[in-house]
Amino acid sequence: MPIRPFTSLSCPLDGAPLLRQGMSLRCAAGHSFDLASQGYVNLLPVQNKRSLDPGDSKEMVAARRRFLGAGHYTPIAAMMSRLVLEAAQPEHPLAxxxxxxxxxxxxxxLEAAALASGLTLDVLGLDISKWAVLAAAKQDRQASWVVGSNAALPVPPQSLDCVLCMFGFPVHAEFARVLKPGGLLLQVDSGPDHLRELREIIYPSLKAPKAESADAPAGFSAAGSERLRCEIRVEGAAAIADLLAMTPHLYRATAEGRARAAALTGITLTLDVRFARYRRGASISAGA
Structure with a gap:
């Protein structure tokens, strides 16, 4: 089976291996975590939460599901899949x-691209939002889905071939810890012109873009960077509302800006996305 769940999970309380016992995952010390009926597990201890319901809300997740499901960001997903799979080999599963x-x-x-290429993936999706993980698990029973934090990944050292960070919050020390020597970190971030046309409508003025660092994060070496720049057309007030709702722009925009966006019936937008590749160094200790 080319797409398989990644099952080498660690206890978020003591780092010990988690083994499945019935509908629970349990470590040797007796810490137990129930598997939800939808197929995911919550490995985010209460003491690691900064709020009662961290991460994206149920409404944000629903908006993102509708917008992405309509195919607006297909060019981004296609480039991500190519960069992850370009060096993969059929005889070596990619975690x-x-x-x-x-x-x-x-x-x-990514799973669809791997299937089309005859490649095997051991797949793990992790998010701090329980609503996001619930939605992911309902749509895909092939992967492992975990509620957790990038700041303390419930994954053993040097157990992954690739880490994706798609418009997220990178914790490079943790990424270096869980990647095998030579493993790939693909970090995907917005460029200065990403969604510029919408931002010009909802903000009085645009801030100057931050300078991009050419330095690789500690524990990594730079392995190349690519840029995706293209235009998409978003039709309908509902789709534009979903795009706003799935981004921080909804809360950062002024009331006047949100009203101008709500009056739109269609908009042509620039996608400007940077794909930075880093390789995990060989000199990092397993516990680093």
């Missing part, structure tokens, strides 16, 4: 984590 997976759109696209 891949999407750190901040949302409702699972990008992992599902």
């Amino acid at each position: 891949c984590l999407d750190a901040g997976c949302g409702e699972g759109y990008y992992l599902r696209q």
Whole structure:
């Protein structure tokens, strides 16, 4: 079976291996975590939460599911899949984590690309939002889905071939810890012109873009960077509302800006996305 769940999970309380016992995952010390009927597990201890319901809300997740499901970000998913799979070999399964997976759109696209190429993936999606992980698990029973934090990944050291961070919050020390030597970190971030046309409508003025660092994160070496720049057309007030709802722009915009966006019936938008590739160094200790 080319798409398989990644099952080498660690206890978030003591780091010990988690083994399945019935409908629970349990470590040697007796810490137990129930598997939900939808197929995911919550490995985010209460003491690691900064709020009662961290991450994207149920409404944000639903908006993202509708917008991405309509195919607007297909060019981004296609480039991500190509960069992850270009060096993969059919005889070597690729263990891949999407750190901040949302409702699972990008992992599902990666799985489809792997299937088309005859490649085997061991797949793990992790997000701090229980609503996002629930939505992902409902749509994809092939992967493992976990509620957790990038700051303390419930994954053993040096157990992954690839980590994806798609418009997320990278924790490079953790990514370096869980990647095998030579493993790939693909970090995907917005460029200065990403969704510029919409931002010009909802904000009085645009801030100057932050300078991009050419330095690789500690523990990594740079392995190349690519840029995707293209235009998409978003039709309908509902789709535009979903795009706003799935981004921080909804809460950062002024009331006047949100009203101008709500009056739109269609808009042509620029996608400007940077794909930075890093390789995990060989000199990092297993516990680093």
